[in-house]
Amino acid sequence: MTTAGNPLLEEVTGARQELTVVLPVRLLRTPQWPEGPFPFDLGNRRTDTQTRSTYFAPASARALYGEPGRPCRWHLPLDVKHDGLQLLGMELLRAATTSNTEHALAVLHFSVERELLPVLRALAGRRPNHGEEPLTGPFDPARLLAGVADVRDRDAPFAIARPYTIAFLTPTPQQTPALRSGLEGTLPATADRWLWQLASRSTPEDFPLPPETAGQQFKDAIRISADWSALVLRQGAAFLGHRADTGAGDFFEFAALHSRTVYLDALLLGSLQRDHIDELTDELSHVFTSARLAHRVARLERNIAVFRSTYWRQHLTAHGPANDLLLAFQNQHRLPVRFDEILAEAADYSRLVQTQESQQISGALGVLTILGLPLSTALSILQVLDDHSVVDLIVSLTLSIAATAAALTTRYGRLVLSSLRGEMTRRRDHRTAHRRDG
Numbered sequence: 001m002t003t004a005g006n007p008l009l010e011e012v013t014g015a016r017q018e019l020t021v022v023l024p025v026r027l028l029r030t031p032q033w034p035e036g037p038f039p040f041d042l043g044n045r046r047t048d049t050q051t052r053s054t055y056f057a058p059a060s061a062r063a064l065y066g067e068p069g070r071p072c073r074w075h076l077p078l079d080v081k082h083d084g085l086q087l088l089g090m091e092l093l094r095a096a097t098t099s100n101t102e103h104a105l106a107v108l109h110f111s112v113e114r115e116l117l118p119v120l121r122a123l124a125g126r127r128p129n130h131g132e133e134p135l136t137g138p139f140d141p142a143r144l145l146a147g148v149a150d151v152r153d154r155d156a157p158f159a160i161a162r163p164y165t166i167a168f169l170t171p172t173p174q175q176t177p178a179l180r181s182g183l184e185g186t187l188p189a190t191a192d193r194w195l196w197q198l199a200s201r202s203t204p205e206d207f208p209l210p211p212e213t214a215g216q217q218f219k220d221a222i223r224i225s226a227d228w229s230a231l232v233l234r235q236g237a238a239f240l241g242h243r244a245d246t247g248a249g250d251f252f253e254f255a256a257l258h259s260r261t262v263y264l265d266a267l268l269l270g271s272l273q274r275d276h277i278d279e280l281t282d283e284l285s286h287v288f289t290s291a292r293l294a295h296r297v298a299r300l301e302r303n304i305a306v307f308r309s310t311y312w313r314q315h316l317t318a319h320g321p322a323n324d325l326l327l328a329f330q331n332q333h334r335l336p337v338r339f340d341e342i343l344a345e346a347a348d349y350s351r352l353v354q355t356q357e358s359q360q361i362s363g364a365l366g367v368l369t370i371l372g373l374p375l376s377t378a379l380s381i382l383q384v385l386d387d388h389s390v391v392d393l394i395v396s397l398t399l400s401i402a403a404t405a406a407a408l409t410t411r412y413g414r415l416v417l418s419s420l421r422g423e424m425t426r427r428r429d430h431r432t433a434h435r436r437d438g
Contacts, residue, residue, distance in 0.1 A: 006177045009194050010117045010203055014169040015245035017112040018256050019085075019119065020264055022271065023141060023163035024095075025149040027104040031092055033074040036065060037265070038089050038109060040257055047261040049073075055262050055322070060313050063272060064093070064265050082138045084114030090144060095272055097279045098303055104149060105271060106141060109260060116169055117197060123165055124201035124235065135163070162235065166267065167198045168259045170228075170241030170252045180226060180242040187242060191229070192218040198238030199231040220331075222324045228255055230263070230321070232328035237267060258321075266322040269313065270329030276307050277335055280342050287349055297349045304346060312339065 036049035045051070053061040066072035072094040080087040091107035112119060122129045135141055141151045171178040177190035196217055197203060209217060222230040228241045239259045245252045280303060287296050313326075330336055 006190060007175060008203075009177075009197050010121075011115060012117070012169075012171075012175055013113070013115050014175065014241075015172045015247070016168070016170040016241075016252055016256060017116045018168040018260060019110040019112050019116065020166040020260060021108040021110065021123065021135070021163045022166070022268070023106050023108075024152050025092075025104050025106045025141070025145060026102045026152070027092065027094060027149050028102070029148065031074045031076070031148045033076045033092070035071040035074055037073055037261070038075040038077075038091050038107075040260055042253060042257045045257075047257065052262060052265065056265070057313065059310070060269060063311055063313075064269060066094075078144075080138050083132055083134075084112065085119070085134060085139065086111040086113065087139055092145075092149065093268060095275060097276055098283075099279060103275065105268065106145060106149060106151075107264070107268075108135075108139070108141070108144075116167060117201075117203070120165055120167055120198065120201040120236070121203070121206070123163055125162060126202060126206050164267075164271070165201060165236040166238070166259065166264060167236065168239040168256050169194075169198060170245035170255075171243075173244040178240055178242060179244065184226065187229075191240065191242060192221055192231075195221060195229055195231045195238055195240045196233075198240060199233045199236050201236050220328060222321065222328065224255075224321050227251060230325060232267070232325055232332060234332045237325070237329075239263075262322055263325055266325040267329055269311070270326050270333070270335070273311050273313075273330065273335055274333050276311055277338050277342065280304060280307065281338065284342060284345055284349075293349075294353045297346070297353050300346055301350065304342065 037047070037052060039046050039048040041047075049065045053065060056064065064073065073091060075089060075091045077089045078087050088109045088111060090109070093105045093107065095103045095105050097103055118129075119134050122132075122134050145151065169178075173179075177188060178194050180187050180191075193209075196209070200207060218231075220231065222232075224230055224239075227243055228239055230237065230239045239255070241252055241255070280300070283300055283303065287293065287300065290296060
């Protein structure tokens with residue numbers, strides 16, 4: 001079936017189709033798999049940890065691949081074929097956070113030999129879905145990761161339960177909606193529509209784009225070169241070729257390799273950043289649930305500092321496309337805006353703690369002044385008079401106490417007493433809340 005002579009994407013099988021599926025899991029133990037990311041080969045090029053680390057800045061490489069003796073990523077080669085899909089291998093990336101030390105990301109690498117969009121729709125849970133659920137049978141993550149990791153509950157909210165997908169498709173000469181007209185010609189409007197459908201995992205029937213806002217959806221497409229483009233959305237990303245793929249030896253072999261390796265890693269780093277910002281946001285919401293405000297704020301500030309030094313990167317590499325992909329992922333999830341809000345809110349809480357500490361210090365000084373003033377005054381008078389009589393000491397102390405009491409009846413004295421009463425009330429409330437929480 002075609003529309004105005006153009007094939008529908010849901011009925012298209014591209015010349016080259018790759019699919020990467022990313023889903024959150026709970027790591028049960030360190031896998032006995034080879035360390036490092038999946039080492040895809042192309043000619044004499046092998047995309048192992050050493051090769052990929054030269055592509056990224058050192059801090060980003062440590063977050064993605066670990067350090068010597070402290071790996072955070074493992075891979076397992078496989079060769080499983082079923083229903084037009086071929087599972088090439090799996091990866092596990094440890095993505096531990098402060099409160100979720102077992103959190104990890106599982107990555108499944110597929111080649112697709114049938115229509116790609118129906119597979120993506122099924123992974124997104126679109127209805128109607130006339131095919132078999134892709135992640136079942138021999139591709140069931142629970143079976144593949146048995147004893148190593150637990151897959152999250154599929155009944156959880158959509159954004160958590162549904163896997164993130166990265167699709168790669170190159171067209172044949174007949175699939176003109178994706179093809180650029182000539183080497184330097186313009187792209188047809190249908191090319192970006194195909195790209196959006198692959199990234200959003202939807203057809204026009206699933207999600208009809210309003211013509212008035214369709215341009216806003218397509219403006220974030222990344223033109224990697226004249227040959228191919230990318231688009232990053234909240235639930236998926238896609239790479240689409242814009243000239244006919246000639247098969248073995250074509251540049252698109254290298255493009256597919258990049259989409260599975262360094263471009264995948266840029267999106268994985270974005271996922272790590274999103275998970276940590278989610279946790280910092282949750283931690284902010286619990287600041288006032290305990291009486292130990294200063295302790296909670298200090299821990300929050302430390303967690304923010306660790307996140308900034310370890311994960312928060314907006315510049316990955318000197319190579320532009322990976323940076324563009326990371327920025328696109330961050331913007332889709334509003335990560336820069338959310339992190340700025342976290343910093344502002346944490347700064348407000350820090351000032352609140354400093355104010356409370358200043359009030360406590362002022363209260364303590366006020367107590368010392370009230371208790372010490374009568375005695376110091378009496379002793380000073382007797383010292384000046386060189387009087388060592390106990391009776392005179394008692395008389396002087398009594399007169400000093402009376403003078404202090406009279407001073408406290410003045411405007412400034414009442415201000416001191418009011419401050420002390422407020423501090424005593426805060427301390428009593430603090431002890432009550434601490435006993436209740438404990």
